[in-house]
Amino acid sequence: xxxxxxxxxxxxxxxxxxxxxxxxxxxxxxxxxxxxxxxxxxxxxxxxxxxxxxxxxxxxxxxxxxxxxxxxxxxxxxxxxxxxxxxxxxxxxxxxxxxxxxxxxxxxxxxxxxxxxxxxxxxxxxxxxxxxxxxxxxxxx
Numbered sequence: 001x002x003x004x005x006x007x008x009x010x011x012x013x014x015x016x017x018x019x020x021x022x023x024x025x026x027x028x029x030x031x032x033x034x035x036x037x038x039x040x041x042x043x044x045x046x047x048x049x050x051x052x053x054x055x056x057x058x059x060x061x062x063x064x065x066x067x068x069x070x071x072x073x074x075x076x077x078x079x080x081x082x083x084x085x086x087x088x089x090x091x092x093x094x095x096x097x098x099x100x101x102x103x104x105x106x107x108x109x110x111x112x113x114x115x116x117x118x119x120x121x122x123x124x125x126x127x128x129x130x131x132x133x134x135x136x137x138x139x140x141x
Contacts (some may be wrong), residue, residue: 005112005120011064013038020045022069022093024118043069062086069093076100083109
């Protein structure tokens with residue numbers, strides 16, 4: 001039986017907001033690309049890759065999901081801007097939650113927080129698969 005966290009990854013389009021402080025964000029991008037998903041990367045670091053999005057205004061309208069793994073900026077600052085562009089599903093990487101994220105109470109959006117994306121995207125025979133098994137066993141999946 002799927003849960004909201006598993007269903008999140010079934011969507012087709014994603015914007016990934018990273019500042020390169022969370023290594024799992026690169027793995028998330030790689031895995032989504034392998035699965036044939038439409039992936040847009042907004043890199044807030046000092047050295048974004050050529051072709052990465054440079055501002056929220058460059059994110060296409062109606063991207064279904066946003067994954068935020070940033071520690072140098074407040075992820076809550078991006079939620080409303082992305083909602084205005086038609087995004088309604090947000091994944092806030094564990095240990096990047098802020099009080100402002102906790103304060104968002106908007107019934108038109110879904111925010112998943114406190115989980116690493118790779119626990120749901122990682123292969124079974126990997127450190128992420130082991131983490132997933134432990135989380136399931138502990139009832140924290």
